[in-house]
Amino acid sequence: MKPFAFARPGDVAEAVREVAAEPNAVFLAGGTNLVDHLRLGVARPELVVDVRTLTSREITDLDDGGLRLGAASTNSEVAADRRVWERYPVLAQALLAGATGQLRNMATTGGNPLQRTRCPYFQDVTTPCNKREPGTGCSAVGGYVRYHAILGTPGALPDPTAPETCIATHPSDMAVALAALDARVHTIGPAGVRTIPFVDLHRLPGDDPSRDTVLEHGELITAIDLPPLPEGTRSAYRKVRDRASYAFALVSVAAVVDDGDVRIALGGVAHKPWRASRAEEILRGGPLTEHAVRAAMDAELAAAQPQPGVESGNGFKIPLVARTVAATLRGLTEEQP
Amino acid sequence: MDADITLRVDGEARRLTVDTRTSLLDALRERLGNTSPKKGCDHGQCGACTILLDGQRALSCLALAVAHDGAEITTADGLARDGELHPVQRAFLERDAFQCGYCTPGQVCSAVGVIEEFAQGWPSHVTEDLTADPEMTHDEVAERMSGNLCRCAAYVNITPAVQDAAAQR
Ligand SMILES: Cc1cc2nc3c(=O)[nH]c(=O)nc-3n(C[C@H](O)[C@H](O)[C@H](O)COP(=O)(O)OP(=O)(O)OC[C@H]3O[C@@H](n4cnc5c(N)ncnc54)[C@H](O)[C@@H]3O)c2cc1C
Ligand code: SF4
Ligand code: FES
Ligand code: FES
Numbered sequence: 001m002k003p004f005a006f007a008r009p010g011d012v013a014e015a016v017r018e019v020a021a022e023p024n025a026v027f028l029a030g031g032t033n034l035v036d037h038l039r040l041g042v043a044r045p046e047l048v049v050d051v052r053t054l055t056s057r058e059i060t061d062l063d064d065g066g067l068r069l070g071a072a073s074t075n076s077e078v079a080a081d082r083r084v085w086e087r088y089p090v091l092a093q094a095l096l097a098g099a100t101g102q103l104r105n106m107a108t109t110g111g112n113p114l115q116r117t118r119c120p121y122f123q124d125v126t127t128p129c130n131k132r133e134p135g136t137g138c139s140a141v142g143g144y145v146r147y148h149a150i151l152g153t154p155g156a157l158p159d160p161t162a163p164e165t166c167i168a169t170h171p172s173d174m175a176v177a178l179a180a181l182d183a184r185v186h187t188i189g190p191a192g193v194r195t196i197p198f199v200d201l202h203r204l205p206g207d208d209p210s211r212d213t214v215l216e217h218g219e220l221i222t223a224i225d226l227p228p229l230p231e232g233t234r235s236a237y238r239k240v241r242d243r244a245s246y247a248f249a250l251v252s253v254a255a256v257v258d259d260g261d262v263r264i265a266l267g268g269v270a271h272k273p274w275r276a277s278r279a280e281e282i283l284r285g286g287p288l289t290e291h292a293v294r295a296a297m298d299a300e301l302a303a304a305q306p307q308p309g310v311e312s313g314n315g316f317k318i319p320l321v322a323r324t325v326a327a328t329l330r331g332l333t334e335e336q337p
Numbered sequence: 338m339d340a341d342i343t344l345r346v347d348g349e350a351r352r353l354t355v356d357t358r359t360s361l362l363d364a365l366r367e368r369l370g371n372t373s374p375k376k377g378c379d380h381g382q383c384g385a386c387t388i389l390l391d392g393q394r395a396l397s398c399l400a401l402a403v404a405h406d407g408a409e410i411t412t413a414d415g416l417a418r419d420g421e422l423h424p425v426q427r428a429f430l431e432r433d434a435f436q437c438g439y440c441t442p443g444q445v446c447s448a449v450g451v452i453e454e455f456a457q458g459w460p461s462h463v464t465e466d467l468t469a470d471p472e473m474t475h476d477e478v479a480e481r482m483s484g485n486l487c488r489c490a491a492y493v494n495i496t497p498a499v500q501d502a503a504a505q506r
Contacts, residue, residue: 003356003358006338006340006357006403031400032381035360035398035399036381036399038358039379040380048357048401079459082468085460086468093462096460101447101481101484102384102387102396103381105393245462245480245483246484
């Protein structure tokens with residue numbers, strides 16, 4: 001591991017100044033992703049600034065009926081909070097479907113959505129990877145693509161040597177639930193404070209796959225707000241994986257349903273948590289019958305690009321995600337009294 | 338780069354100077370001579386390094402020692418008090434819940450954490466009704482202990498051992 005300086009400043013403003021002043025500085029929260037990356041050589045910072053004890057660990061009720069999750073609240077604490085199970089079951093279920101008890105005790109609200117892809121080539125510093133080392137190419141194209149994207153990619157076989165190619169997925173379960181809930185992210189950065197709609201936090205690779213989110217260097221997440229939901233709203237998270245426990249999602253679905261409105265976010269299919277806006281639009285106001293949901297998902301997935309690769313590539317995700325959405329919505333509507 | 342820190346390990350304050358890159362696992366094993374937490378993978382994937390960190394189970398391989406200055410740490414070694422094994426340790430012996438024993442200190446610390454989380458009413462992925470008090474069934478224990486891998490596959494005895502210890506609480 002490359003040597004680095006370590007700092008725990010007195011407050012968040014100072015933490016932001018310290019990171020902003022050093023181009024190769026990073027924030028540290030629970031460390032469950034960053035420390036792994038330091039050891040793998042994926043992250044090679046000069047300075048690590050610990051913010052775990054600087055941001056709030058509280059979960060507080062908001063005046064509008066929503067809930068504020070302090071950036072340092074742990075994944076365990078959020079999942080165990082009665083207000084979260086009762087009002088936002090989709091979020092509790094997503095958190096509990098992720099990682100393990102030990103990891104959730106360490107992982108934080110600020111760090112979880114900012115965890116980086118589990119693309120095996122990204123984690124292996126001996127292979128070319130545009131996300132880790134811009135301009136070196138993408139080793140995943142035509143390779144091991146089981147966990148890779150089918151939506152938001154440039155095509156069925158992108159150019160592996162092009163500097164903009166990246167077919168990685170975002171691995172967080174929590175982020176998929178937050179996207180479906182239309183959460184809002186509060187940040188403080190060198191340019192001051194701002195609030196970012198959660199659905200706009202993550203980005204597609206565009207011309208710079210090294211950037212996972214729209215956050216600027218030195219911009220710190222201080223809290224994430226869950227907006228209030230109308231009375232009677234139902235929500236659920238469904239994760240499909242290679243093992244029953246302790247595995248990242250192949251695909252996952254977060255769904256939020258109330259009278260006439262439906263919100264659907266997909267995990268494991270794109271570089272960011274994917275809001276199925278096309279399907280939502282088609283389903284809005286109508287009955288959520290199996291037939292309607294299947295038709296809406298066909299429209300959503302019309303542009304999906306299966307990636308060829310070892311073990312027959314990842315085309316299996318297209319029918320799998322459609323079925324998983326249908327099963328999730330069936331669960332939510334059948335329970336209805 | 339070096340930093341001076343204090344850790345309270347198994348009830349005893351220990352001052353040490355660590356390189357900023359040192360994990361809690363390496364600080365405990367290589368610097369403080371406490372080899373009960375084991376290094377299985379060093380990447381957060383196996384649970385062999387599980388300790389209780391400020392009262393909660395955590396992975397010492399993914400924690401930087403310098404970031405936990407002042408922390409209260411309990412290892413499997415410190416669970417036994419005055420020559421008396423901890424109830425979880427006794428249950429592991431009675432149920433023959435290990436073979437080579439390499440994963441065992443991590444399993445035991447994790448189980449202590451599981452039983453406490455359970456007592457607090459924390460749900461798990463397999464809890465059917467998030468709003469009802471969970472029951473410590475086989476499936477609940479297996480899910481909650483899923484972060485502790487056992488290469489000898491002693492799971493058939495580990496799960497009942499944790500259930501036994503939970504029932505005694
Ligand atoms: C074996 C294993 C299995 C896992 N399985 C799953 C799984 O199934 N599902 C899942 O969703 N996740 C899984 N995870 C990932 C885990 O959930 C994340 O590592 C964790 O949520 C990251 O949170 P953290 O607080 O530890 O972040 P850190 O590791 O401390 O930081 C992660 C990143 O966020 C940045 N950061 C942290 N806090 C802030 C902040 N407040 N503002 C700005 N930047 C910040 C850091 O600079 C770093 O780049 C797994 C991890 C492991 C090791
Ligand atoms: S998919 Fe993205 S993260 Fe994976 S090797 Fe290609 S560029 Fe790197
Ligand atoms: S050594 Fe820490 S989880 Fe394997
Ligand atoms: S007893 Fe051998 S690894 Fe668990």
